[in-house]
Amino acid sequence: xxxxxxxxxxxxxxxxxxxxxxxxxxxxxxxxxxxxxxxxxxxxxxxxxxxxxxxxxxxxxxxxxxxxxxxxxxxxxxxxxxxxxxxxxxxxxxxxxxxxxxxxxxxxxxxxxxxxxxxxxxxxxxxxxxxxxxxxxxxxxxxxxxxxxxxxxxxxxxxxxxxxxxxxxxxxxxxxxxxxxxxxxxxxxxxxxxxxxxxxxxxxxxxxxxxxxxxxxxxxxxxxxxxxxxxxxxxxxxxxxxxx
Ligand code: OAD
Numbered sequence: 001x002x003x004x005x006x007x008x009x010x011x012x013x014x015x016x017x018x019x020x021x022x023x024x025x026x027x028x029x030x031x032x033x034x035x036x037x038x039x040x041x042x043x044x045x046x047x048x049x050x051x052x053x054x055x056x057x058x059x060x061x062x063x064x065x066x067x068x069x070x071x072x073x074x075x076x077x078x079x080x081x082x083x084x085x086x087x088x089x090x091x092x093x094x095x096x097x098x099x100x101x102x103x104x105x106x107x108x109x110x111x112x113x114x115x116x117x118x119x120x121x122x123x124x125x126x127x128x129x130x131x132x133x134x135x136x137x138x139x140x141x142x143x144x145x146x147x148x149x150x151x152x153x154x155x156x157x158x159x160x161x162x163x164x165x166x167x168x169x170x171x172x173x174x175x176x177x178x179x180x181x182x183x184x185x186x187x188x189x190x191x192x193x194x195x196x197x198x199x200x201x202x203x204x205x206x207x208x209x210x211x212x213x214x215x216x217x218x219x220x221x222x223x224x225x226x227x228x229x230x231x232x233x234x235x236x237x238x239x240x241x242x243x244x
Contacts, residue, residue: 002231009212009227009240016183016210020096021089022200026189026215028105030083030234033076037191039217055163059129063155064146070158071143074123078140082109085188085233088241098175100190100197102160117175119167119197121160130154167196175200182209186240187222189215189233214240 013019025035036045052058052065059066082090082105089095090110097106097116102123107113128134132152138144149156161167179185185204192198205211205223212227213219214236219228229236 002229005227005229006236006239009229010243012210012212012227013184013186013240013244018096018182019094019184019186020098020178020182020204021186021188022179022190022197023097023099023101023106023188024190024192025101027085027099027233028080028083028101028103029189030085030232031080031105033080033103033105035189037193050163054160056165059155059157059162063157066157067146070123070160071145074138074140074143077103077105077123080105082106083234085237086111088238092241092244095186096178098178098200100194102158117171117178119161119171119175121158121168123158123160125159126156127159128152128154129157135159172196176203179204179209180207182207184210184212187211187213187215188237192219192222212240 026038029035029038034042034044037043053069086105086109089097089106097111099106099116099118100120102118102120104122104124106116124137124140126136126138128149128151130149130152132149134149134151147156148154179200180203182204185201187201192201201211201222205225210225211222212229213222214229214233216230216232218230229240
């Protein structure tokens with residue numbers, strides 16, 4: 001069954017000109033980066049409270065707790081390597097990369113930084129929690145503890161999108177523009193439950209795009225043109241993209 005689905009998906013890809021990849025935490029799971037909602041017992045939101053650690057209110061209540069938690073995630077990422085799924089994607093520069101992931105594993109696998117739309121920001125940077133706009137890169141292996149913004153004195157915070165916050169408008173506009181004119185959207189390792197990001201799948205589908213999904217768990221149907229591949233991204237993506 002999977003073989004037949006795989007060849008149907010390969011056919012769908014080979015007849016598509018404009019292809020984008022919409023990825024989530026499952027893409028990096030096999031690099032040892034925990035997902036948020038996967039059912040392997042390691043998922044972050046089954047162990048931690050997102051409102052304490054990933055919201056403006058949680059930061060206001062206890063900023064040091066939030067920074068320490070992000071620095072723990074940063075140190076894990078510092079020791080991680082791209083997996084075969086990242087590498088397979090990086091070998092196909094004509095695929096547009098739209099990701100919910102805040103890690104830099106696609107870039108480390110060889111995708112140009114300018115070619116990845118990080119909808120939820122990047123954990124490798126801090127930005128001012130006030131309004132001065134200051135941003136700086138942090139060393140993942142030795143990220144500094146809570147500290148003030150050198151420009152305005154407000155606290156610095158990770159340059160990621162928290163619950164209740166809007167996405168960066170330029171990044172979101174570009175993702176929407178791309179997804180409105182695709183032949184095929186490849187959805188990899190996402191629970192597709194967090195909006196507005198997950199709405200890109202519906203948008204692409206409504207605009208006539210085929211949808212191919214790769215996930216270790218069966219997922220919701222993404223419309224009549226949806227081809228679902230169930231299995232790990234590190235195995236299925238290289239097989240799917242071979243020869244593309
Ligand atoms: P989730 O943790 O919600 O979903 C990860 C998905 O990956 C699940 O559906 C798993 O079944 C699947 N999965 C796990 N391992 C896999 C593997 N090896 N190969 C393929 N699939 C695998 O992660 P996201 O959908 O990315 O927000 O979550 C969306 C957002 O929720 C995140 O960006 C984050 C979180 O709160 C922010 O950081 C703002």
